[in-house]
Amino acid sequence: GENVEQHPSTLSVQEGDSAVIKCTYSDSASNYFPWYKQELGKGPQLIIDIRSNVGEKKDQRIAVTLNKTAKHFSLHITETQPEDSAVYFCAASIGGIREGGSARQLTFGSGTQLTVLP
Amino acid sequence: DSGVTQTPKHLITATGQRVTLRCSPRSGDLSVYWYQQSLDQGLQFLIQYYNGEERAKGNILERFSAQQFPDLHSELNLSSLELGDSALYFCASSTGQGGKLFFGSGTQLSVL
Numbered sequence: 001g002e003n004v005e006q007h008p009s010t011l012s013v014q015e016g017d018s019a020v021i022k023c024t025y026s027d028s029a030s031n032y033f034p035w036y037k038q039e040l041g042k043g044p045q046l047i048i049d050i051r052s053n054v055g056e057k058k059d060q061r062i063a064v065t066l067n068k069t070a071k072h073f074s075l076h077i078t079e080t081q082p083e084d085s086a087v088y089f090c091a092a093s094i095g096g097i098r099e100g101g102s103a104r105q106l107t108f109g110s111g112t113q114l115t116v117l118p
Numbered sequence: 119d120s121g122v123t124q125t126p127k128h129l130i131t132a133t134g135q136r137v138t139l140r141c142s143p144r145s146g147d148l149s150v151y152w153y154q155q156s157l158d159q160g161l162q163f164l165i166q167y168y169n170g171e172e173r174a175k176g177n178i179l180e181r182f183s184a185q186q187f188p189d190l191h192s193e194l195n196l197s198s199l200e201l202g203d204s205a206l207y208f209c210a211s212s213t214g215q216g217g218k219l220f221f222g223s224g225t226q227l228s229v230l
Contacts, residue, residue, distance in 0.1 A: 043221035108161040
């Protein structure tokens with residue numbers, strides 16, 4: 001089955017600096033790569049996702065890059081703010097993206113505790 | 119707020135007991151997924167239902183079962199509970215079988 005490795009497990013940055021979290025996956029058939037942010041006492045919240053037909057996607061201060069050849073993808077957060085402090089999870093899955101597609105079983109990385117220091 | 123509702127938020131029970139966790143998906147979502155989150159295992163996929171039918175099984179123990187009802191809410195039943203079953207249990211929903219997943223706030227299960 002799919003295996004997703006995530007690094008680093010903890011990351012501390014100064015407010016305003018950038019943060020980068022990296023993930024690698026094992027199954028070359030994986031075609032969907034979401035990132036989730038989990039705050040204390042809450043469920044994972046989808047913050048950005050990318051599909052295998054795209055190399056990069058950006059949403060304001062957040063961007064994700066995908067290298068299918070190397071089977072790795074990364075989350076980039078620029079101009080970090082204290083409210084960005086949380087645990088971030090990457091995930092990978094094989095599955096359809098349209099109605100009636102196959103089940104989407106997400107395999108998650110182990111998480112990165114990001115701390116933004118004021 | 120993701121729109122996925124899970125009850126109860128906290129559950130404390132004893133070994134050997136049986137509990138039921140409930141999930142109401144986002145309005146219009148047909149798929150429901152159950153995940154277990156523990157410190158040593160991370161987020162693990164348990165099972166998925168789509169419009170009342172089981173679609174995929176992950177690392178779900180035989181002591182655990184789930185179902186999705188005609189109104190699309192889902193229940194996860196955990197029986198013969200062991201200390202190691204203590205974890206956060208999340209429900210997620212999506213519009214179809216392959217759509218984006220939105221998670222509820224979870225049920226914290228403590229088995230004493």
